[in-house]
Amino acid sequence: MCKAALGLLLALVVVSPAAADEAADIVRDADNYRRPGESFVWKINITSHEAKKAPSTDGFEVYVKDRGRSLVKFIAPPRNVGRSLLALGRDLWIFLPDAGKPVRIPFSQRLVGQVANGDVARADYSGDYDAKLLGEEIVDGVPCHVLDLKAKTKEVTYAGVKYWVAKDGRRPVKAEFYAATGTLLKTGTFDGFKEVVPGRVLATRLTLADGIRKDKLSVLDYGGIVVRDIPEKYFDKNSMKSLD
Amino acid sequence: MRTLLVLFLVAGLTGAAAAADEPEGDVPDWLKALRVRGRVAEEFAYRLHDPGDVSKLKTLGWLEGKYTFSEAANVRVATRGYYDAVFAATDRYPDNVQRNQEKELELREAILTLSHGDFDVRVGRQQIVWGEAISTFVTDVVNPKDFREFVLPDFTELRIPIWALDGSWRLARNVTLEGVWTPDTTHNRLPKKGAEFQFQGPAFQFRNPVVRLPDGEDELSLARSEGGFRLSALREGWDVSLIYYDEADKTPVLFQRRVPQPPRPDVIVLEPRHPRLHIVGFTVAKSVEPVVIRSEVAVSVGKRYETTDRGDADGVVRRDTIDYLIGVDFPLVWDVDGALQLSQKILTGDAGGLTRPGVQGQVTTSLALRLTTGFFDNTLNPSVLFVIGVERGDFRLSPRLEWVLSGSLTMAVGADVFEGGRRTLYGQFDRNDRVTFTTTWRF
Numbered sequence: 001m002c003k004a005a006l007g008l009l010l011a012l013v014v015v016s017p018a019a020a021d022e023a024a025d026i027v028r029d030a031d032n033y034r035r036p037g038e039s040f041v042w043k044i045n046i047t048s049h050e051a052k053k054a055p056s057t058d059g060f061e062v063y064v065k066d067r068g069r070s071l072v073k074f075i076a077p078p079r080n081v082g083r084s085l086l087a088l089g090r091d092l093w094i095f096l097p098d099a100g101k102p103v104r105i106p107f108s109q110r111l112v113g114q115v116a117n118g119d120v121a122r123a124d125y126s127g128d129y130d131a132k133l134l135g136e137e138i139v140d141g142v143p144c145h146v147l148d149l150k151a152k153t154k155e156v157t158y159a160g161v162k163y164w165v166a167k168d169g170r171r172p173v174k175a176e177f178y179a180a181t182g183t184l185l186k187t188g189t190f191d192g193f194k195e196v197v198p199g200r201v202l203a204t205r206l207t208l209a210d211g212i213r214k215d216k217l218s219v220l221d222y223g224g225i226v227v228r229d230i231p232e233k234y235f236d237k238n239s240m241k242s243l244d
Numbered sequence: 245m246r247t248l249l250v251l252f253l254v255a256g257l258t259g260a261a262a263a264a265d266e267p268e269g270d271v272p273d274w275l276k277a278l279r280v281r282g283r284v285a286e287e288f289a290y291r292l293h294d295p296g297d298v299s300k301l302k303t304l305g306w307l308e309g310k311y312t313f314s315e316a317a318n319v320r321v322a323t324r325g326y327y328d329a330v331f332a333a334t335d336r337y338p339d340n341v342q343r344n345q346e347k348e349l350e351l352r353e354a355i356l357t358l359s360h361g362d363f364d365v366r367v368g369r370q371q372i373v374w375g376e377a378i379s380t381f382v383t384d385v386v387n388p389k390d391f392r393e394f395v396l397p398d399f400t401e402l403r404i405p406i407w408a409l410d411g412s413w414r415l416a417r418n419v420t421l422e423g424v425w426t427p428d429t430t431h432n433r434l435p436k437k438g439a440e441f442q443f444q445g446p447a448f449q450f451r452n453p454v455v456r457l458p459d460g461e462d463e464l465s466l467a468r469s470e471g472g473f474r475l476s477a478l479r480e481g482w483d484v485s486l487i488y489y490d491e492a493d494k495t496p497v498l499f500q501r502r503v504p505q506p507p508r509p510d511v512i513v514l515e516p517r518h519p520r521l522h523i524v525g526f527t528v529a530k531s532v533e534p535v536v537i538r539s540e541v542a543v544s545v546g547k548r549y550e551t552t553d554r555g556d557a558d559g560v561v562r563r564d565t566i567d568y569l570i571g572v573d574f575p576l577v578w579d580v581d582g583a584l585q586l587s588q589k590i591l592t593g594d595a596g597g598l599t600r601p602g603v604q605g606q607v608t609t610s611l612a613l614r615l616t617t618g619f620f621d622n623t624l625n626p627s628v629l630f631v632i633g634v635e636r637g638d639f640r641l642s643p644r645l646e647w648v649l650s651g652s653l654t655m656a657v658g659a660d661v662f663e664g665g666r667r668t669l670y671g672q673f674d675r676n677d678r679v680t681f682t683t684t685w686r687f
Contacts, residue, residue, distance in 0.1 A: 048621060050621065053620075053621070056621065056651075076651065077650075077651020077652065078281070078651055078652045078686040078687055079648065079651055079652060079654060079686050080651075081281060081686070082281075088418065088478060089481075090481065090531075091478060091481055091483065091531060092531065096378075097400060098398040098399070098400055099373075099378045099398075099399055099400070100371055100373045100399060100400040100403065101373040101374075101375065101378075101384075103376070103378055104376065104483060104529040104530075104531055104536050104538060105531070105536060105573070106531050106533050106534045106535070106536055106573075106575075107531075107533060154532070154533045156533075231315060231359065232362060232414055232417075233359055233364055233414075236412070236414060236420055237476075237478075237483075238412055238420050238422060238476060239364060239412070241373070242355070242357050242364070242366055
């Protein structure tokens with residue numbers, strides 16, 4: 001009994017780091033389907049659906065650099081134009097034209113529909129979460145790794161994510177997003193895989209469904225992708241007004 | 245002219261509608277670089293107390309254009325115009341108020357922005373906004389303010405733009421030094437006597453005749469130019485900035501002098517002046533999910549106040565003043581967001597005889613609570629702002645309900661209720677409670 005326990009302990013000590021490394025590798029590879037490069041601009045259309053209501057669409061132009069720095073400009077509808085969000089790592093500001101200056105806000109605050117600020121401002125799970133490989137499952141006929149992601153700090157949009165990544169090619173398939181209480185907040189599915197940048201296939205659609213009311217959906221469509229170097233002023237909160 | 249207008253509209257609509265993979269069509273490059281947008285608003289207010297009557301029937305228009313020459317250079321121009329039909333609809337306001345508030349066409353922005361590496365320069369007519377908190381001016385010290393409608397309009401509307409040179413230098417990642425210089429010493433715009441939101445003046449009780457001189461300093465002056473700097477840094481989630489600003493007090497201080505008129509009694513002359521202020525301060529903000537904390541401190545060295553002390557030769561005393569606030573934003577139940585803010589004004593010296601509204605003693609404390617939420621996917625957005633002066637119990641209560649009719653059109657109903665003694669900040673408008681109705685169309 002004692003030997004068996006010792007063996008199990010040794011196995012955990014020896015095997016766990018390797019398993020954690022593999023899990024981290026899988027998440028990092030899946031992240032590559034969610035970002036076209038190290039410095040790029042893309043446009044995101046968010047269409048919010050709810051039963052018995054006409055869908056509404058919000059447009060954003062997002063400037064991303066160095067995994068973790070992004071500027072999100074609101075470009076539609078007209079009532080939101082002029083607003084912007086700046087994310088520097090786990091710090092977030094919103095610029096509101098009525099206030100005339102950037103104001104600090106939390107990542108978890110709702111942006112529109114089922115979409116939190118962090119859903120648009122960050123496309124990087126490997127930087128925000130520690131991953132653990134739970135096993136394998138088949139999702140819609142696709143064999144997947146199942147991963148348990150735990151937030152590295154409290155300043156992350158979700159406390160935990162259950163993440164399904166295709167075994168073949170390691171592309172993201174599905175995610176469940178959880179609050180710290182363990183409550184399922186929303187479910188996301190990744191699709192619309194296209195080679196929008198030469199040599200780089202990206203998921204151009206993320207569908208987020210409310211954890212309780214499944215009829216409440218937000219569809220994020222990614223397009224207008226340009227990979228280019230973005231000047232530093234885009235990631236300076238003091239420049240948010242002049243970049244409007 | 246008509247062609248130009250059409251081009252402006254096309255550019256504005258193109259900018260607003262472009263999203264995702266939408267094709268941009270055959271718009272020429274020079275036109276893509278032009279962005280035009282604007283809004284039109286109709287603001288109605290009804291005064292609840294005697295005489296219950298319309299107090300605002302204002303039509304406002306904003307038009308803004310931005311032309312981007314390159315990543316490193318752009319120019320931006322914005323105008324605002326309004327006409328308030330309340331002066332035609334009622335005869336409650338004197339002519340001087342009508343002349344001052346009935347109509348206005350103002351250049352709100354004319355800025356050339358140039359960037360080179362880690363340097364940015366903005367030159368022209370602009371708003372330069374410092375500080376972390378909203379709905380307060382503790383370190384928002386650069387631009388003068390328009391108080392003709394108290395502090396009820398949006399803060400971008402309250403700030404009066406100035407001609408200035410504003411430069412930023414990114415010293416390192418997340419460390420920025422900003423320098424400001426302006427020869428534009430425009431003062432705060434205060435309501436005329438008889439206006440809806442006329443402030444209570446100092447409680448002078450002179451037995452002698454009094455002459456009040458006009459506030460006639462030139463608004464552009466190299467000799468009285470103002471300037472300062474702000475050093476901002478972000479470290480470990482702490483967003484900190486240090487500020488220094490040298491300016492003329494934007495609110496006039498009434499200095500007294502006696503002019504002998506033998507054999508008649510001396511005449512008391514009240515002369516508005518703008519003493520020099522040296523403002524030193526800092527701001528800090530930090531997010532501790534899901535709560536955000538923020539604080540601002542400003543020390544105004546050289547601040548002066550009118551006094552009713554008859555023994556004081558010029559009727560003015562110096563009281564260096566510390567203003568600070570501590571605020572916390574937090575989520576509540578049912579998707580309600582709360583923001584609680586404590587602010588204090590502390591005078592370094594005795595406050596006896598000082599009668600300025602907003603200064604209740606050596607320490608003046610104010611507590612503000614704002615609650616906001618949204619229903620039906622944020623198309624119906626109620627909010628309420630409650631601000632109370634702790635020492636005298638005067639308060640402002642402003643509930644508001646915004647209805648988003650479409651992506652371009654919003655309507656809002658609201659109220660502004662004031663209570664308190666006549667010589668308190670909010671109590672001076674005790675008889676000015678109002679309900680408001682606003683429609684805004686954006687393009």
